[in-house]
Amino acid sequence: MERPFSERVAHDDWRRAAEEWVRCELDRSGRRVTGTIEQPRIRPWSTQLTIPTDVGPMWFKATCAAQAFEPALQAELARIAPDAVERPYAIDPARGWMLTVHRGETLADAHEATADDWVRVLRQAAELQRAAASEAHALLATGLPDCGPGTVVSRFDRIVEVLSSLPEEHPAHVPAELRSELLAVRPRLVDAADLLAASPLPATWQHGDLHPNNVFACDGRVFDFGDSQWAPAVEMLSVPYGWITTQSQVSWPDVLAAYCDVWGTTVAAVRPEWDAAAYTQPVNRTLLWWSCLQEATAAEWAEWGDAPLHHLSRVLDP
Known part of the structure; x- marks a missing residue:
């Protein structure tokens, strides 16, 4: 091995x-x-x-x-x-x-990201998403994981079974009670995936970990694409939302409005997709962590191994 x-x-x-x-x-x-x-x-x-x-x-x-x-x-x-x-x-x-x-310091190193910074980052990322939406064949050919709406429910089923079958001492083990709770929420996940599949906002490239540490200060370009997936467009908002609402005083609605503007839509119109992504994004994020840890040492599993369980459990409280 x-x-x-x-x-x-x-x-x-x-x-x-x-x-x-x-x-x-x-x-x-x-x-x-x-x-x-x-x-x-x-x-x-x-x-x-x-x-x-x-x-x-x-x-x-x-x-x-x-x-x-x-x-x-x-x-x-x-x-x-x-x-x-x-x-x-x-x-x-x-x-x-x-x-x-080397393109210099990151946005996080330069200063605390302002509302203007976040608007610029989300607008540029949305424009990149729009350009990428018609490039599915080329992007998936690179090996980019396909986490489109039609793949999410079967992925959820597999992940639940795999994590449930782990030894109890494993940091990603799903105990019986949690497994029952996860399966109980499955119908809502099915509805969310169906809504996103029918959404006017397409599946496209999504960065997966978009925050100021992954943006260059000099020009606002994003980098570090290892967490990327082909997924519902709005899933890209999950990490910025968490960062902004817990680590800054920036108004999330203003940033969200700038993202929606690039897509030619409004916050109110995109709200159903945003709510649905609260179910699908945790499943797709779990895949990312589980896949990356397959080459980890025992010590690394001990340090990061609860991440798949943490992200999968987010479907219970979107």
Whole structure:
């Protein structure tokens, strides 16, 4: 059995291979490494290398198998909307590797996001969603998970059964009482998925983790696409809603109105879809966490392993 992702990418052999690939890609355009390549962070789902070069710093990212689609996805999104997404400098889709130019600090590092910042971010993300909506074939071909409305109920059924069958000591185990509660809410999930399938707002790309740490301060472009899914458009609002309503004084209705305006609709008109997404988004978010932790160590399961259970349980109190 292959070693956990975090152990593989901490090994000297992996580092040598990654750095060799980076140097080779830089050589193609006459760039060169000018200092020590650092590895600032390793997580169960990804790791990064920082590369000093003669034309400025660059970033290398490697992902676990569940997020290996990210380099190809970012390249496709940059093709679809070059003003909204930075084109990767180089990618290796087979290995889930990507090299990008450093674009400075994030919005979160620069300052506390203002209402104007959030409006700009949500408007730009909505415009990207509109452009991506007609590109299903190209985006799904990258490996982007298909979490469209028609897939949600069967996914819910599978997840409930899988987590229920885990050992009781497992951090993602669904006990019998919770399983009964989840199954009782299933009819509401069915109705929510049906409503979203019939919605004038389409299934499209959704970022999955849109917050100020994943937005560049210099131009408002979003990055970090490893949590992306093909899903109901309004599911992208879940993370901004949670961030704004718990960590800032920004008015959520104003930000939501800006998002709706890009789609040519209103807050009142989109309210049924927003309510429905409160059932579907937790199921799709659970898939993300469960998939990413398949390459985790025992210690990482202990640290993050309750995330699938946490997100699945959100369908009980949308």
